[in-house]
Amino acid sequence: MPLLQLEGVSKRFGRVVVADEITFQLEEGTSTGVVGPNGAGKTSLFGIISGDTKQDDGSVHFDGRSLGSLTAPARCRLGVGRTYQIPQPFEHMTVFENALLAAQQGAREHGHESYELAYASLERSGLAELANSPAGSLGLLQRKRLELARALATKPRLLLLDEIAGGLTDLEVVELTSVIRELQQDGLTILWIEHVVRALLSTVDRLLCLANGEIVADGEPRQVLASEAVRRVYLGGAIINEPTAI
Ligand SMILES: Nc1ncnc2c1ncn2[C@@H]1O[C@H](COP(=O)(O)OP(=O)(O)O)[C@@H](O)[C@H]1O
Ligand SMILES: [Mg+2]
Structure with a gap:
């Protein structure tokens, strides 16, 4: 299937x-x-x-x-996980909090597990070092990485x-x-x-072309x-x- x-x-x-x-x-x-x-x-x-x-x-x-x-x-x-063409993180929350929200709301993880999932998603996306920075302070590459981290924190298939x-x-x-x-x-x-x-x-x-x-x-x-x-x-x-x- x-x-x-x-x-x-x-x-x-x-x-x-x-x-x-x-x-x-x-x-x-x-x-x-x-x-x-x-x-x-x-x-x-x-x-x-x-x-x-x-x-x-x-x-x-x-x-x-x-x-x-x-x-x-x-x-x-x-x-079903997705990233958006124009990243729109919660600017006043930290990078970690953004990922945590995705883990809790998207993957329905709680407590310790949600923290681990959020951190692992940031590590995968190459953002772990910026975990405590406000999302609003990120440049474009980091915003794209955060989009990816937030999607991954929802545990997509x-x-x-x-x-x-x-x-x-x-x-x-x-x-x-x-x-x-x-x-x-x-x-x-x-x-x-x-x-x-x-x-x-x-x-x-595989490649699809849409018009x-x-x-x-x-x-x-x-x-x-x-x-x-x-x-x-x-x-x-x-x-x-x-x-x-x-
Ligand atoms: N919510 C919407 N309301 C009205 N028109 C829309 C809406 N979303 C997309 N469109 C229009 O639909 C077309 C396709 O948009 P989109 O799917 O964003 O294309 P692409 O991602 O391939 O550039 C565009 O002409 C766009 O302006
Ligand atoms: Mg588009």
Whole structure:
């Protein structure tokens, strides 16, 4: 049974179609990238999976269970974790408190266990040294790391990453990608929206390209990038970054 299954999912905001009968599934333990131009519906797709956005039609199943009637917090507790394109931590709380809240609310851990889970998530994300800093004092890379730590502290089985490498320097991208690859090696199922294609290529084994709410290409990453459909979507322009080794 696939871990995630979308069947005929459609969603529009007024006249803007953000999902047009989207059907795909993810097997447990796989890593899949998502590319597509701005406005393609990538973030909306994450919202539909995580429960932040309600679809008009179609179904989403997680581990064989329909998510249709479940709120975002309930989906999180089932194991759907996500990061947000624009990090919005609780600025006046410390980095540790942000992770702790995720462990207590998302993973339903209490007392000692919640502290251990929060700290372990910060360690995994490379933020342990900043545990006592106010989240509001963090720079962009650290905010991205905190997004990841908060998602991990909810004990996800599926991790949705929304442009976690966006806006970072090359070196920062390399650092963050190596963290994500470790999570992948631990068997976490990953769905990763990213414009930094070389980060995706070093990690994912499948790539989806979304345009106007439709999956226009799906398959082996390099083949997808070279496909006619993807070239058309990007109007013949280079798709952001040449794939270089990380
Ligand atoms: N809550 C909303 N209300 C109205 N329009 C929205 C909403 N969320 C997204 N959109 C619109 O839907 C389109 C797709 O947005 P989004 O899913 O964020 O795309 P992407 O992440 O691929 O850039 C955009 O045109 C955006 O303006
Ligand atoms: Mg987006």
